Amino acid sequence: xxxxxxxxxxxxxxxxxxxxxxxxxxxxxxxxxxxxxxxxxxxxxxxxxxxxxxxxxxxxxxxxxxxxxxxxxxxxxxxxxxxxxxxxxxxxxxxxxxxxxxxxxxxxxxxxxxxxx
Amino acid sequence: xxxxxxxxxxxxxxxxxxxxxxxxxxxxxxxxxxxxxxxxxxxxxxxxxxxxxxxxxxxxxxxxxxxxxxxxxxxxxxxxxxxxxxxxxxxxxxxxxxxxxxxxxxxxxxxxxxxxxxxxxxxxxxxxxxxxxxxxx
Ligand SMILES: Nc1ncnc2c1ncn2[C@@H]1O[C@H](COP(=O)(O)OP(=O)(O)O)[C@@H](O)[C@H]1O
Ligand SMILES: [Mg+2]
Numbered sequence: 001x002x003x004x005x006x007x008x009x010x011x012x013x014x015x016x017x018x019x020x021x022x023x024x025x026x027x028x029x030x031x032x033x034x035x036x037x038x039x040x041x042x043x044x045x046x047x048x049x050x051x052x053x054x055x056x057x058x059x060x061x062x063x064x065x066x067x068x069x070x071x072x073x074x075x076x077x078x079x080x081x082x083x084x085x086x087x088x089x090x091x092x093x094x095x096x097x098x099x100x101x102x103x104x105x106x107x108x109x110x111x112x113x114x115x116x117x
Numbered sequence: 118x119x120x121x122x123x124x125x126x127x128x129x130x131x132x133x134x135x136x137x138x139x140x141x142x143x144x145x146x147x148x149x150x151x152x153x154x155x156x157x158x159x160x161x162x163x164x165x166x167x168x169x170x171x172x173x174x175x176x177x178x179x180x181x182x183x184x185x186x187x188x189x190x191x192x193x194x195x196x197x198x199x200x201x202x203x204x205x206x207x208x209x210x211x212x213x214x215x216x217x218x219x220x221x222x223x224x225x226x227x228x229x230x231x232x233x234x235x236x237x238x239x240x241x242x243x244x245x246x247x248x249x250x251x252x253x254x
Contacts, residue, residue, distance in 0.1 A: 035223035038158050039230070043150075051218045058133035062140060062157040064150070079130065087137075 001025050001110055003066055003090070006046070010104050012069060012092035015076050016084040025066050027112035030102050034059050041065060046110065048098050052076040057083035057091065065089065071098040118180045124164050124191075126173030129217070135176040136160035139187075146180065152253050155231040156185055159249045162224040163189035169214055170194070171245065184233070184252040192244040199237055203229070 004021040007014070026044030031037050032051050041047055043064035049056060052074045060068050061083075067090045070076050076091060084091040094101050120142065122135035140157040148156075160176060167174035171193025179186040196202045203225050210220025229235040232249035239245035 032218050033221040033223070034218040035162065035221045035227055038162065039223055039227045043154065049218070053129070053217055055129065055132055055217065055219075058137065058161065062133070062136060062154070062161050064154060 001108065003046075006105070006108060006110060007092065009108055010094065010101065012094055014090060014092050015070075015081050016089070016091045018085075018088075018090045021067075021090060023066050025110055028102070028105055028110055029112075030098055038063065046105065048102055048105075050074045050098060052080060054079040054083045056080055057087060057089055060084075060091075061087035061089045067092060069094060069101055071096060071101050120178050120180070122176045124167040124174045124176060124189075126168060126171070128168065132165060132168055133161055135164050139176070139178045142178075143180070143185070148185070148253055152185075152251055156187065156251050159228045159231045159251070160187050160189070162228050163187070163247050163249070165219060166224055166247075167191045167193070169210060169219060174244075184250055187232075187249045187251070188246065189249075190244065190246040195241040195243055195245055196237075196239040197241050199239060203237075 003023050003025055025046055028046040029041040030048040032049050041063050044066050046067050047065050048069045048071055050072050052070050056068055057080050069092045071094055073095045125131050136157050139160055143153045171191035174191030177188040201207055205226045206222040208220045208222035214220045233252045234250035236248040
């Protein structure tokens with residue numbers, strides 16, 4: 001599934017400023033521990049977190065994630081947004097909790113099945 | 118080719134500059150993407166350890182035709198028990214660092230896992246040096 005489909009269907013609000021969101025999403029990962037994400041998340045995934053500081057953009061771009069969703073109405077710091085823009089990494093916010101947004105992503109078919117095969 | 122970056126102690130606003138720069142450099146050279154990702158992850162973890170635990174330090178990348186060597190060194194407090202530090206989940210990170218999602222105690226194990234060769238030297242009161250080798254295979 002393409003990122004722009006996910007964005008529309010889950011009504012994600014983008015805080016970075018990318019117009020073209022046509023990359024294919026390769027599953028997802030949820031964690032607020034950065035080293036855990038570094039060790040487990042794969043390129044092309046969506047990462048769901050409640051961290052909003054700029055190091056999330058550093059971590060996301062080093063891994064080569066498709067996008068970050070900051071859940072639970074957590075605040076995304078301005079320098080995280082800037083770093084996302086600099087590194088081609090779209091960042092979204094949602095009022096849904098991490099639990100609920102991950103559930104919704106799964107329902108949409110954004111799962112890690114592809115990767116397990 | 119050899120490049121060198123200083124890691125500022127405790128400055129989370131500038132955190133990750135060395136790994137981001139090394140990643141860009143390797144991309145320009147045309148190193149395979151999966152190898153770059155391993156190098157970026159290992160370097161970031163080491164860089165953050167310098168910043169969080171050692172008051173800053175230095176990252177050196179030696180980029181050779183067959184592989185890249187990353188050397189992360191500091192003159193911080195050193196690691197009293199390396200075996201313990203290498204255990205997943207073991208961390209002395211302060212609470213404000215944990216609140217940012219660092220300090221899960223998985224940095225050193227990640228560095229070992231993502232590199233082809235991992236060496237850690239540390240002396241209490243003198244500092245620590247971590248050497249990671251990555252092959253472009
Ligand atoms: N450069 C360093 N200088 C001093 N202590 C360090 C250094 N790197 C790691 N350590 C020690 O080893 C522990 C484990 O490191 P790591 O696995 O990266 O986990 P974390 O950084 O999340 O605590 C740290 O909590 C710290 O006590
Ligand atoms: Mg660490």
